[in-house]
Every structure is written in C-alpha cells, then in structure tokens.
Amino acid sequence: MEQHPLQPKVKKHHHHIMPTKTALMIGGTLLFLTFVTVWVAGIDFGAWNFPIAMLVATVKASLVALFFMNLYYDSKENGVIFITSILFLAIFLTFTATDLFFRGDVYVKGSLAMAAPAGKSKFTKPWVSTPELIAHGKTIFLAQCTGCHGNEGKGDGAAAAALNPHPRNFTQQEGWKNGRKPSQIFKTLKEGIAGSAMASYATLPADDRWGLVHFVDSLGGPNAGDTNEDLVKVGVDPNKTESAEAPEEKTIPVEVAMKRMVEDGGYSEAKAGEESNVAPGNPELENYDKRLGRSFTPHL
C-alpha cells in the first residue's frame, strides 16, 4: 500500500512489554540507589554533597524514564521531546543564576541609581575630623565595608580569605597604596584601587566618604595630616565650610540599587496590608513602587 505523505509512518505491531523480572530488577536498583544516596549524605564531602546527591538522583531518574516510561524501547521522537524540556530547564537555571550571581558587575543609571540624597552637607568642613564624623563613618563602615575589612577593620572580613591582594588591615601603619593621610584615603574611596577588590565608592555622598575616612583613620596611629594642597588635590576648597561635592557617578551596581530599595524603603518593617512606606520623602523610589503596582511587603 502506498504510504500517504501526511500519514505517520506506522511500525509493525511490536510494542515492548517489559518482562516482570526486568521490572523487579530495575525497581531493586532504584531502592538500592535510594539507600546509597541516604548513606552518602551522612558523609560530608563539603561542596561535593550537592553534585553527588544530584548525580545519584539523575541516575535514578534516567532509569525511571528509560525503562519505566519506556523511552529506551520507544521511538526517538518522544525521547527528544522529553530531553528538550530538560534542556530548556537547564537554560532557565543557567541564565537566572547568571543574572542573580553577577548583578554586582552590572551598573544601572537613572532613577534606580538613587545615590543617597545629595542635599546639603550636614557637617561643616567634613575634611576635618570630629567625633561626630567618626561616629557617622562607623555606621557607614559597618554597613558597607565589614564584608572584606572585618568588623574591626583588620582586613579579616568574611570575604577576605578569597581576595588577593588581601583587604587592608587599617590598624597597620605600613603599606597603604595611596598613603594614609585623610585626603589620600578619600582618594582611594573615590577611585578604588585598580587590580584589587577595592571598588570606587564615589556614589556615596561626600559626607559619608569623609566620615569613613576619619573612622578608618582613627583605627590606625597618627599620620601627617593634610596640607591645603593635599585637600585641593582631591577637589576640596579648604576655605569653604562644606563639601560641594555631590556623589559623582549616577551609576551604581544593580545589586546596590536593589538593596537600597529594600533597605531604605523599610520594607522589612512594613506589614502586609499597610500602606506602603517605601522611602518616605523619596519621590523617585515611591514612584518605582507604584510602577510595580506594589503596596505590600515582599517577605523574602
């Protein structure tokens, strides 16, 4: 009989019927592998725990798909359909992970890049150390710097071990790349240090940066202090009373922008059902909230 082109090719009737013995053997193997995976989980392989458990699961899943779900005996088509879904799942996972774990490298511009309000300076002559500035700097330090530099500024934060060069130990006098006069620390905060994990913090308002400078300075011994020329070099007019310098860059890492939206917005305090209290007095963030049509707390 001529095969109609639109008719699927029909194979001769030879549907595979699995022998009971094979079914029981595969079932037994699956139970054995369950035992193996529980047993292996009792041993600590550190970072390998996860891949090992997933490998055993995948061997089990393959047995189920190939023999219980007949793919081994089936036409290739169904196998391809199934594998394709797994492939798309892999794409889904990889791309989302790439997005999530590399956000620190992506910078955003515009309304999301709300650096802290660039209003008037709260401090007169912030380049001159005062106890208030040191206290202000400490709060910023604890929020921004301890990950690498440690709670006491000894360069022993959680991420320090992974960094080369090591984060600076502020209690040590020697070895500061840019020197350790206040203006030189200010320069480091502004520009970062090339070839190290020290990023530019030019997005922080100048007051915050000067606060950091004086706090960091207070951790070490005395230093030479700034001359007027030193100050002029970092853009300060020593004769004026306030720092005219607004946060310099309007771009910040996406991660920082998101953190600011969550933290500055007091999301964690807001309760579901309450009026959103995102960033009071910060119209740009309020609008952002409205754009998302959101008036509740994302409790992550």
Next chain:
Amino acid sequence: MSDVHTAVAGEHTRHHAHHFESAEAEFDACKQGMWIFLVTEVLMIGGLFVGYTLFRGMNHDAFHEAHKMLNVKLGATNTVVLITSSVTMLLGVTSAQRGQRSKSMKYLIMTFLLACCFLVVKYFEYSAKFHHGLLPGGNFTNEELTNPRSSLFFSFYFLMTGVHAFHVVVGMGLMAWLMKRTANKDFGPDYYTPVELVGFYWHFVDLVWIYLFPLLYLVG
C-alpha cells in the same frame, strides 16, 4: 470520540478513531500527547526547582540549618513507598498488556494503597511541621531557628511537596478510574492506552520525588 469497542474479527479488534490509520497510530499519537503534557509538567515544577536552587545559593546557611528540621527517615520511607508503587504500576501495565485483567487490577489496587501510604506519611510530616511552627513566610513561629531566612526554606518545602502531593492525589483519582474501567473489561492486549499513559504520569510523579527527596531532606 466514540467509545465503542467492537469485537470485529481481524488484526485490530478495537475500533480506533477514523482519522488514524490504525490503532497503533492512535496509540502512538496518544503517547506523544502524554509526553508533551509531561514536558509542561517539567517546566512547571522546574520553575520551583530553579527558585529553590537559587534561593538556596543566596541563603545557604539558613537553608542548611532549616533542612535539618526535616525527618530524613520519613522522607526515605516515602521514597521507598513511591518507588515500590512505580514498580507495582509498571506490573499493572504489563499485566494489562498481556491481557491478565485480574492481575492488573491487583497491581492497580496495590499502587493506589501505596499512594495512600505516601500521603499518610506526608500527613504526619506536615503535622509535625505545623506543631513546631515551621511554616512558610509570616506564619513562621519556630524559635529554634534564628536565621530570618529560615521561613523561606519552608515556603519552598511546602510549595514543592504540596504541588507533588497534589499530583499524587490526582494520580489516585486516575487509578480509581482505571480500576473502574478494568472492572468494566475495557482493557486487553489490543487496547491499554489509558493504563500505560497513567503509568507514565505515575512514574513522572516518582521521578519528581526522586529529585525532591535529596534536595530538601539530604543536602538542604
């Protein structure tokens, strides 16, 4: 969509829909449809897996601490129950394919009972979690776990195992339907499509659990 089963003498005794060339072609099309449905299931449940994996990556300590609150013994028991039920389901299908109706019925009942067993164990696990305040999001009241992200683990735990348990319940409904049709003598060596495809569904439910168990209970 006629369900007329004519016992016409010849190669194929079962009536198949007129747009198929043969009963075999009809079976293949049904099977492919089932696979496509299972693909949508992979993508739906996959979303939960992706979410779990990534949030676990971001809150590793919280997840690791929280996963220790799950009972590995009960989880492993349920894994054994579900794998065994997959085997009985498979034997139910092969019996139907060989025309051994009463055997097929027996295996279907066994599968159904094992599914019940799975849900009973799940019920005890859930009540223990409720009792200790290990609940998703804002309902979390447990005081042993201090990490503020602990509740996130339980959001995933309940969502993932809940979606899975829902599939188990649906599977039990399908099995009850197969039992009824088996009792009606609807299936035989020439026609067993529903039995085999519900089998596929059941194996898929097993397959999902094969990943859920290590992810939630073992590595956390």
